[in-house]
Amino acid sequence: MKMNKTFDVKSMVLCSLFASLSCIGAFIQIPLPNSDYFTLQYLFVMLTGMLLGSKRALISISSYVFMGLIGLPVFAAGGGIGYLLKPTFGYLLGFILSAYLVGYLCEKLNANSFSKFFISGLSGFLVIYIVGFAYKYMILNFYLSFKIPFIAILLSAFPIDMPGDFIMTILASILAVKIKRVVKI
Numbered sequence: 001m002k003m004n005k006t007f008d009v010k011s012m013v014l015c016s017l018f019a020s021l022s023c024i025g026a027f028i029q030i031p032l033p034n035s036d037y038f039t040l041q042y043l044f045v046m047l048t049g050m051l052l053g054s055k056r057a058l059i060s061i062s063s064y065v066f067m068g069l070i071g072l073p074v075f076a077a078g079g080g081i082g083y084l085l086k087p088t089f090g091y092l093l094g095f096i097l098s099a100y101l102v103g104y105l106c107e108k109l110n111a112n113s114f115s116k117f118f119i120s121g122l123s124g125f126l127v128i129y130i131v132g133f134a135y136k137y138m139i140l141n142f143y144l145s146f147k148i149p150f151i152a153i154l155l156s157a158f159p160i161d162m163p164g165d166f167i168m169t170i171l172a173s174i175l176a177v178k179i180k181r182v183v184k185i
């Protein structure tokens with residue numbers, strides 16, 4: 001990205017493209033118990049950070065979340081301002097932070113190899129789950145008044161979400177290496 005005042009057309013197109021990929025990722029989903037969904041949003045958020053860098057990734061994923069909050073049905077279970085009170089909204093906040101962090105680390109490490117992309121991706125993985133779990137715990141316990149211990153929320157992500165996203169981090173890292181070799185983003 002050019003660091004002048006204008007946000008160039010190429011960056012705008014890339015941010016829109018990657019925000020659209022996250023929208024598509026939300027539709028490719030497997031509903032899970034406890035208001036959860038296994039989706040491809042995670043894969044596209046990782047790729048956004050790895051390929052666009054911190055600032056553009058932040059803009060792209062923030063725009064995606066903004067589109068959902070103003071009512072476009074681009075989240076796993078729809079959209080709208082009421083989504084702020086859904087148990088999975090924390091993951092969406094985590095996506096924004098994670099995309100920025102992954103992009104930042106890739107920039108700092110000058111990522112061009114699998115290992116550099118993968119380490120950056122794992123940091124993003126942690127951020128998504130820390131923010132996602134904490135938010136889910138608060139909504140379930142303090143808003144919906146379920147008495148769900150934190151450990152139950154943690155364990156519910158073990159069978160599918162976490163192993164699935166670990167594999168998605170590997171896949172994103174492989175794709176990022178290949179894409180960076182052929183396209184100058």
Ligand SMILES: O=C(O)CCCC[C@@H]1SC[C@@H]2NC(=O)N[C@@H]21
Pocket residue numbers: 026036037038039040041042074075076077088089091092128132161162164165
């Ligand atoms: O409601 C939404 O649109 C957000 C869904 C978030 C799903 C989370 S992200 C981390 C974990 N991996 C998945 O595939 N699903 C959950």
